[in-house]
Amino acid sequence: MLLKGYTLEIFKSKCQADARGVHCYAHLEQDVSECLPYLNSVLGGFEFLLDPPAVTFKAQGKMITVHGQKIAVNALKDETEARKIVEWLKNEINHAWAEKEHIQPSTIGMPKPGIIEILKLLPKTNCRECNEPTCMVFATKVAEGAKGPDDCPKMEEKENQKLTQYMGQFNLDL
Numbered sequence: 001m002l003l004k005g006y007t008l009e010i011f012k013s014k015c016q017a018d019a020r021g022v023h024c025y026a027h028l029e030q031d032v033s034e035c036l037p038y039l040n041s042v043l044g045g046f047e048f049l050l051d052p053p054a055v056t057f058k059a060q061g062k063m064i065t066v067h068g069q070k071i072a073v074n075a076l077k078d079e080t081e082a083r084k085i086v087e088w089l090k091n092e093i094n095h096a097w098a099e100k101e102h103i104q105p106s107t108i109g110m111p112k113p114g115i116i117e118i119l120k121l122l123p124k125t126n127c128r129e130c131n132e133p134t135c136m137v138f139a140t141k142v143a144e145g146a147k148g149p150d151d152c153p154k155m156e157e158k159e160n161q162k163l164t165q166y167m168g169q170f171n172l173d174l
Contacts, residue, residue: 002097003090005029006071010079024082026071026089033068037105038096046110046170056109058145058170064089075146113143113170121163123154142167 006026013023032039033053040048045055056065062085063074071089076082096103118139125135130152132138141147142163149155149163 001094002035003028003030003032003093006086006090008079008082008086010076010082021074022076022078022082023072023074024076024079024086026073026082026086028069028071031068032066032093032097035093035097035100036066036068037107038100038103039066039093040109041103041106042096042099043092044110046112048107048109050107059085063145066093110170113167115139115143117166118142118163121155121159121166122152123156123159125154127154129153 006028009025009027010022011024013021036048036053036055039045040055043055043057045057047056048054052068054065054067056063058064062076063072064085065072066089071086073082073085076085115136116139119136122135122139126133130138130147132141132147138147138152142149142151149160149167152160155163
């Protein structure tokens, strides 16, 4: 077992004081840097940084970055959700490390969603019902994993399905 424990830090966004969700850092008791290329192979991270090593994933509309000694997760409902995601990652890190002889390590990230491709599927009404000032901002939030197709009240079912399918190639379900 590589990762034995962590300390969870839950906080609100300083940039968006009115945001309903929280973010978290899991400060890791062990350095998992050597495991990151294996974790990237297993989970299909969309961005991998070599120096300092870090891998970023999108899962259930969350942006998750695993550093050598810290995990960062955005757009969480509460501490319970944070603990669920961090425990899942702890298990994935330990599993990848245990199976490293059978995994081809990778430092290459997966393709990223295109903001314009997302925007093409939106109604482009700039109605603000999604709590964003424009559809372009909404598309950016979708690409970042902070919003999803269901967060656009004006979206037709057909476009919702297309956007869900498009984003499915970039997301990882927990």
